[in-house]
Amino acid sequence: MNIRKYLSGVLVVFLFIQMALTPAAVVKAAAAPPSLSAEGAALIDVESGRILYSKNGTKKMRIASLTKTMTAIVAIEMGKLDAQVTVPPQAVGVEGSSIYLKNGEKLTLEELLYGLMLRSGNDAAVTIATHIGGSVPGFTYLMNEKAAMIGMEHTNFTNPHGLDDSNQHYSTPEDMAKLSAYALHNPVFRQIVSTKVKDISWEGEQWDRRLLNKNKMLHLYNGADGVKTGYTKLAKRCLASSATRDGRQLATITLNASDDWNDSAKLMDWGFANYPLxxxxxxxxxxxxxxxxxxxxxxxxxxxxxxxxxxxxxxxxxxxxxxxxxxxxxxxxxxxxxxxxxxxxxxxxxxxxxxxxxxxxxxxxxxxxxxxxxxxxxxxxxxxxxxxx
CATH class of the missing domain: 2.60.410.10 (D-Ala-D-Ala carboxypeptidase, C-terminal domain)
Incomplete structure (x- = not known):
């Protein structure tokens, strides 16, 4: 009888301990966000559009070639991918990254989009802008219209490539996160930015252009599938990145980040771990x-x-x-x-x-x-x- 009483007492104590510990496990607070090198950053759940993390999220900053995300989605939505596009003279020799377009050369809009997003071709950006908008100013008007539609309240575009041409070309980490999430809902955009290598035509040459994606996250991070790199002397290192795991996609923005690859990886790890669906x-x-x-x-x-x-x-x-x-x-x-x-x-x-x-x-x-x-x-x-x- 004493043994039974003892065992019953042990069982009661065990159940009490379990009941005491269970709520603590359920309501356990999320881990603190990681420390980042970025001056500005944001993390977004692509499907829901919820901002999961923000650092200086509404601060107006230079965004370098992350601009091309907007250039690409406007062109995809308004143009025909198989349309033949003629390279205008103003696109030839644009400073910075280039896919070495020649005056009068013809490519499809789809080929130009790969040159824009994989190699960050500024010449491709001007060519696309002229084809879709009739001129660079005409196209930037369309970019700003789209920004307003998406809800990018603290953004202004003055060019299609992101070169440091004025203080009036800017966005914020949260606005750019919204843009990434919006663009990633488009299957054509998703296909382009997740491509690691692409061959496109090179008129007048004996071989095609081979485009290697500059986005190292596609090789460094498990499930990475986008989006765009960026750099200018004034904007410093910028990165828009995305990854999909178990059918769920997150996207990050880091602006002026000396350790951008690791910043993005840490942010996405944190998001996947602490914000389950x-x-x-x-x-x-x-x-x-x-x-x-x-x-x-x-x-x-x-x-x-x-x-x-x-x-x-x-x-x-x-x-x-x-x-x-x-x-x-x-x-x-x-x-x-x-x-x-x-x-x-x-x-x-x-x-x-x-x-x-x-x-x-x-x-x-x-x-x-x-x-x-x-x-x-x-x-x-x-x-x-x-x-x-």
Missing amino acids: QELVKKGQEVKPDTPVTLEAGTHLVTTNDFQYPLQTTETEAIHKRVVMGESTVTSKMNGQLAGFLQLYLKEKMIGQVPLLVSVDAPTLAAPQASRSMWQQFWGIVSGGLWSA
């Missing part, structure tokens, strides 16, 4: 309105898609949801129709919304639990992020 909504999940809405018997509101968002573990408690309905009454005649949205907030900021459809059939997904138990979190019985009530 949390599943906040599942497709087909039934949602109960939190506002006065009449649901006809047998009708349900179900989500149209999954929703994931990068969150530190300690942030999940700050997520809350709101149902916004377009109708005050839901009937069976509305089957399959859009009835409202499930909006998701991180504190007071809306981070996304999922459409809600009317379904007259029983939902295929059981109504999820409002929260997960401590033991489920500890042992991983239920994976993902918060479940919606």
Whole structure:
């Protein structure tokens, strides 16, 4: 009997210790961001657009050839890749990086884009600008229009290549992160910036131009797939980089960074480790309105898609949801129709919304639990992020 009492006591103590330790494991704070050489830097989750890290993120700075990210995406969206482009005289001999274009030479727009992004050809930049915008000023107008559309609020372009021509050509780490994320949603852009070696035509020569990508991150970092290097005497070393792991893509910006390769690698390592994707909504999940809405018997509101968002573990408690309905009454005649949205907030900021459809059939997904138990979190019985009530 004494032995039984002793073992029972040991078990109670063990369970108490487990219960005490489990919350600490769940709410463990994220590791501190790495120390960087960069004067300005930003880290962004490409899919969601969430800025995960910022150092002097809104400071206006020179961006050197990172400018060409904007040049490329404007050209891709407005031009035809197979269009034959004639090199204008003003593009020949532009200072800095070059793919040695000749006056009157013809290349496709796609070939020029590879020369622009892999070898940072300033001559390619001017050729593209003249072809798309009619002139360099005409093209920079288009660049600034696109910047405003993306939400780059502290950016101004005066040329398509990033050479130090004035104090009026500038951006910020956060704005350039937004630009990288926007451009990386374009499959043509993604293909170009992830290419390590490309051969393009060289009119009048016996061989093609062989372009080796200047972005060493493609060789140095596991999963690296972009974006652009940059350097001028005034801007110093600049780098836009991206990497994809387990289907998730992050992008970094470092400006005036003496150790840019390591800065980017450390930032992405930190981002992947400390901002895992949390599943906040599942497709087909039934949602109960939190506002006065009449649901006809047998009708349900179900989500149209999954929703994931990068969150530190300690942030999940700050997520809350709101149902916004377009109708005050839901009937069976509305089957399959859009009835409202499930909006998701991180504190007071809306981070996304999922459409809600009317379904007259029983939902295929059981109504999820409002929260997960401590033991489920500890042992991983239920994976993902918060479940919606």
